[in-house]
Amino acid sequence: MEQNNNIVPKNEELDEAIYDKEKIKNLIYNIRGKQVMLDSDVARLYHYETKRINETVQRNKARFPENFCFQLTEEETESLRSEFVTLSLEQETNWSQIATSSIKRKSKHRGKSYLPYAFTEQGIAMLSGLLKNRIAIQVSINIMNAFVEMRKFITNNGQIFQEISNIKGHLLEHDKKFDMVFNELQKEKETEFKQKIFFDGQIYDAYSLIVDIIKKAKEKILIVDNYIDDSILKMLALKNKNVTIVIITSQNSNLIKLDINKFNKQYPSLQIAYSNKFHDRFILIDNKELYHIGASLKDIGKKCFAINKIEDSKFIEFVTKIN
Numbered sequence: 369m370e371q372n373n374n375i376v377p378k379n380e381e382l383d384e385a386i387y388d389k390e391k392i393k394n395l396i397y398n399i400r401g402k403q404v405m406l407d408s409d410v411a412r413l414y415h416y417e418t419k420r421i422n423e424t425v426q427r428n429k430a431r432f433p434e435n436f437c438f439q440l441t442e443e444e445t446e447s448l449r450s451e452f453v454t455l456s457l458e459q460e461t462n463w464s465q466i467a468t469s470s471i472k473r474k475s476k477h478r479g480k481s482y483l484p485y486a487f488t489e490q491g492i493a494m495l496s497g498l499l500k501n502r503i504a505i506q507v508s509i510n511i512m513n514a515f516v517e518m519r520k521f522i523t524n525n526g527q528i529f530q531e532i533s534n535i536k537g538h539l540l541e542h543d544k545k546f547d548m549v550f551n552e553l554q555k556e557k558e559t560e561f562k563q564k565i566f567f568d569g570q571i572y573d574a575y576s577l578i579v580d581i582i583k584k585a586k587e588k589i590l591i592v593d594n595y596i597d598d599s600i601l602k603m604l605a606l607k608n609k610n611v612t613i614v615i616i617t618s619q620n621s622n623l624i625k626l627d628i629n630k631f632n633k634q635y636p637s638l639q640i641a642y643s644n645k646f647h648d649r650f651i652l653i654d655n656k657e658l659y660h661i662g663a664s665l666k667d668i669g670k671k672c673f674a675i676n677k678i679e680d681s682k683f684i685e686f687v688t689k690i691n
Contacts, residue, residue: 393514393518396515400444403515407422407487410487413511421495424495425485428498431498435490436487436488437487439484440485489512492512496508563674563675564674564676565673566674570669578603578661581651581657582607583607584654584657585607585653586608586611589604590650590655591665592615592646592687593621593650594618595620595621595666596665597621597666598623605631615639615640615641617641617643618643618644649662649664655684658677658678659675659676659677660676662675
C-alpha cells in the first residue's frame with residue numbers, strides 16, 4: 369500500500385506539553401493584523417519537532433495559502449523577541465518561560481538566519497488534519513477555543529485597545545517634538561558666541577571655554593600672550609591630534625624650554641616665537657577664527673574679563689601674517 373506522506377509521525381522523545389486553553393491564549397500573537405501562533409509553539413502543543421511541522425507545510429503548500437501560514441520577516445522576528453523579553457519579566461509561570469524561549473530555540477537549532485512561521489486559526493485547523501497522534505484532537509479543540517476567546521476579548525475591548533494605540537501615537541509625537549526641541553537647544557548651545565564676560569571666581573567656566581576654542585582647531589592654533597606660563601600646556605594637551613601650535617610671547621614669559629620639549633614629545637608640535645609688538649591676548653584658530661582675550665590665559669577667571677570673537681577679516685589677516 370502506498371504510504372500517505374501527509375501523515376507526520378509523533379516525536380515520542382518530546383516532553384509532554386501542557387495544553388490548557390488559558391495558557392494557549394498566551395501563545396497567540398497579533399502579527400500583520402492577524403491572530404497567529406508560532407511554529408515552535410504549535411509543534412510543542414502537538415508533540416512534534418518544529419522542523420517536522422514546517423516540512424508538513426512545505427509538502428502541502430497548496431493547503432497553506434498566506435492567510436493560513438506565512439513566514440515572519442527579520443523585523444517581525446526581532447519585534448517578537450523584544451516582546452518575549454517583556455513577557456518574561458512580567459510573568460513567572462513555567463508556560464511563559466516556554467513561550468519566551470520560542471525564538472531562542474529556533475536560533476539555537478536553526479541558526480541566526482532562520483525566520484519562524486506563523487499559523488492563523490485556519491492554518492492550524494488545516495494542520496490538525498495532517499497530524500496523527502493521541503492528543504491531536506483535544507489539542508485542536510483547545511487551540512480553536514483559545515482563538516475564539518481571544519477574538520471575543522479583542523472585540524469586547526476594542527475601544528480600550530484603540531485608546532491605548534492613540535496614547536502610543538501621542539507619546540511618539542511628543543517624543544518627536546521633544547527630540548526637535550532638544551536638538552534645537554543643542555544647536556543653540558553650539559552656536560558661536562560673539563562675546564562672553566567672566567566674573568571674578570569663574571575660573572572653571574573660563575577654562576572650559578578656552579578649551580572648547582582650542583578643540584575647534586583642525587590644523588593650527590596661534591596664541592598671542594606676553595605673560596603665558598606652563599598652565600597653557602595643560603589646555604593645549606586637549607587639542608586635536610596633528611594640530612600644530614605657535615605661541616607668540618615676550619622674553620619674560622615663564623614658559624621654559626624644558627616644558628616645551630616635554631610637551632612636544634607627547635603632543636607635537638609646539639613652537640615658540642618672541643615679540644614685543646602686542647599688548648592684548650589673541651587666539652587664532654586655523655587662520656580663520658580670531659578671539660580677543662582680555663586677560664592672560666594664566667589668569668583667566670581670577671578677575672573680571674571678556675572674550676570677544678573678531679569678525680573683521682582685516683584683523684584676522686593681520687594676525688595670520690605675524691607668524
